[in-house]
Amino acid sequence: MSPLPCAQSGATVPNVAASIGRITRLDGSSGAALYSNASARVVESLALAASPPFALMQRAGLAVARLGQALAPHGRRAWIAVGPGNNGGDGLVAAAALRQAGWHVQITTCGAGTNRPPDALRAWQLWQDGGGGATELADVEQAELAIDALLGLGQHRAPEGEMAACVARLNDFQRAGVPVLAVDQPTGLLGDTGQPLGHSVVVATHTLALLTARPGLFTGDGRDLAGHIWLADLACDPSATPPSATLSSADDARRGLPMRQHQQHKGSFGDLWVLGGARGMGGAAHLASRAALAAGAGRVYVSELGADGQAPADPCWPELMQRDAHAWCAPGVLERITLVCGCGGGEAVAAELPAAIARAARLVLDADGLNAVAADPTLMRALAARRDQALSTVLTPHPLEAARLLGCSTAEVQADRLAAAQTLAHKTQAVVVLKGSGTIVASPDNVPAINPTGNARLATPGSGDVLAGWLGGLWSSQAAPPTASAHQTARQAALSAVWLHGRAAEVAPGDPGLPLPAHELIQALQRASHLTRQSAR
Ligand SMILES: NC(=O)C1=CN([C@@H]2O[C@H](COP(=O)(O)OP(=O)(O)OC[C@H]3O[C@@H](n4cnc5c(N)ncnc54)[C@H](OP(=O)(O)O)[C@@H]3O)[C@@H](O)[C@H]2O)[C@@H](O)CC1
Ligand SMILES: Nc1ncnc2c1ncn2[C@@H]1O[C@H](COP(=O)(O)OP(=O)(O)O)[C@@H](O)[C@H]1O
Numbered sequence: 001m002s003p004l005p006c007a008q009s010g011a012t013v014p015n016v017a018a019s020i021g022r023i024t025r026l027d028g029s030s031g032a033a034l035y036s037n038a039s040a041r042v043v044e045s046l047a048l049a050a051s052p053p054f055a056l057m058q059r060a061g062l063a064v065a066r067l068g069q070a071l072a073p074h075g076r077r078a079w080i081a082v083g084p085g086n087n088g089g090d091g092l093v094a095a096a097a098l099r100q101a102g103w104h105v106q107i108t109t110c111g112a113g114t115n116r117p118p119d120a121l122r123a124w125q126l127w128q129d130g131g132g133g134a135t136e137l138a139d140v141e142q143a144e145l146a147i148d149a150l151l152g153l154g155q156h157r158a159p160e161g162e163m164a165a166c167v168a169r170l171n172d173f174q175r176a177g178v179p180v181l182a183v184d185q186p187t188g189l190l191g192d193t194g195q196p197l198g199h200s201v202v203v204a205t206h207t208l209a210l211l212t213a214r215p216g217l218f219t220g221d222g223r224d225l226a227g228h229i230w231l232a233d234l235a236c237d238p239s240a241t242p243p244s245a246t247l248s249s250a251d252d253a254r255r256g257l258p259m260r261q262h263q264q265h266k267g268s269f270g271d272l273w274v275l276g277g278a279r280g281m282g283g284a285a286h287l288a289s290r291a292a293l294a295a296g297a298g299r300v301y302v303s304e305l306g307a308d309g310q311a312p313a314d315p316c317w318p319e320l321m322q323r324d325a326h327a328w329c330a331p332g333v334l335e336r337i338t339l340v341c342g343c344g345g346g347e348a349v350a351a352e353l354p355a356a357i358a359r360a361a362r363l364v365l366d367a368d369g370l371n372a373v374a375a376d377p378t379l380m381r382a383l384a385a386r387r388d389q390a391l392s393t394v395l396t397p398h399p400l401e402a403a404r405l406l407g408c409s410t411a412e413v414q415a416d417r418l419a420a421a422q423t424l425a426h427k428t429q430a431v432v433v434l435k436g437s438g439t440i441v442a443s444p445d446n447v448p449a450i451n452p453t454g455n456a457r458l459a460t461p462g463s464g465d466v467l468a469g470w471l472g473g474l475w476s477s478q479a480a481p482p483t484a485s486a487h488q489t490a491r492q493a494a495l496s497a498v499w500l501h502g503r504a505a506e507v508a509p510g511d512p513g514l515p516l517p518a519h520e521l522i523q524a525l526q527r528a529s530h531l532t533r534q535s536a537r
């Protein structure tokens, strides 16, 4: 592509960008490599060294302008908040390009003084050379597009003073329904963790990540603050630098969905046992076992800890088989089944855990099962030892359960979800599914994955039980792999289950503003699974 003229006078950005590269929406289907601030800096320095001077900033600014125009196709007025560093430089190049495209562009600068870095200074000079000036915040007019080019990779303290005032103005635009496009990342959001730096943080409707995307856009508060996330690769390939995390994809979901061959029978898909359902919490075991059957487990048995003797049959799901509370640990059973343990297990589950942990070939440990392990160092040691005995484990904690297992507070887990999940995976030698917005799937041998699907319709009782059961069902129906890859099969089932669980909430009928009742989630999971298989064709 030829370089765009950068201002009304006709001054042009030097001819350094043969192409601005690709802009893609990271919408949950495609997956992506994610880079922490530190590794993004490595990518940036390699890209800078391989590019002509100013080329990257030119591409970045043009990409911002291009996406901005697409977001406000009938717009003619833009306001850009420009910070002191290279993020501001990107905003200045975008400002120039929009002006050239016929837009009325106002910019407000803050924090610059005379110390702009060289590329940003060059962008500022080009903007000025084209007749551009700066507008005081009080004089900012209505606009159809607002751009946050205040801070990007270089932010390490919360915005204050005039910067905070610009953040507040951007958020006024957002509340008024104007698209707010954050350059690289929303100002005030920590890219590594998805946590706000302080009280002043941009709520963007769209974020255009540049060169690489940060994990914090997808987990914690990231999804609420970053809006729809796009990536401009600036015609660079970051793959020489190892990513810090990956974004899981529809392909990950499909890999965990086995095909059914004509000659297979129910015995081909493994037996699965759900152990949970203490008195008053039988529903959790029912939801998990229904989900396991729906996901494809061959035969599903349920032992309810709260049932005196044998649990009553599930009238809506007569396919499920009830067994008394100890049948699951009969000799030879645990060694071949997938055990989903803990859903509504209450305190009673603790007594069952030594056998479950010592012998279950495939163990999904959820809810009260996790709490019991957290309370007993002996169980914790036994859990961590499973891997050396070729027994595979998936843990599915929500943040409070993870905090108990790590011996810290929920706030500490949420402050760095990626780190918490990885620490727990190493401590337990298990695949860890740290639930919540941007669920993390961590394991000792792999770069952690962040799940991009799902929404707050899942914030309702029982949706975690459905996830545990569905995960177990997928895992059960996978053929037993050679020992060396057993752990990877567990991870694959976890990635797939988590992705589909989120997608189910997106495709389920009903009011998106209302919770999705957990029993309806099972049907939505089947639909999500079907759509995901179909989308590969
Ligand atoms: N180089 C290139 O060609 C390319 C660069 N790219 C772009 O560069 C961005 C990274 O640029 P950057 O390193 O300059 O960091 P950035 O976030 O703009 O600002 C740092 C400045 O802000 C200041 N500051 C920090 N916090 C503050 C606060 N709360 N309130 C006030 N000031 C605060 C801080 O000052 P300090 O605290 O250090 O004194 C420093 O002066 C990246 O995100 C991407 O957009 C890409 O397009 C690729 C091409
Ligand atoms: N706001 C949200 N966005 C995305 N997923 C969510 C959200 N809230 C909850 N979830 C998902 O819903 C499930 C809730 O699990 P959990 O807290 O264990 O519930 P329960 O124990 O009631 O079944 C998890 O998979 C979690 O990731």
Ligand SMILES: [K+]
Binding pocket: 087, 148, 149, 150, 151, 152, 182, 183, 184, 185, 186, 187
């Ligand atoms: K920004």
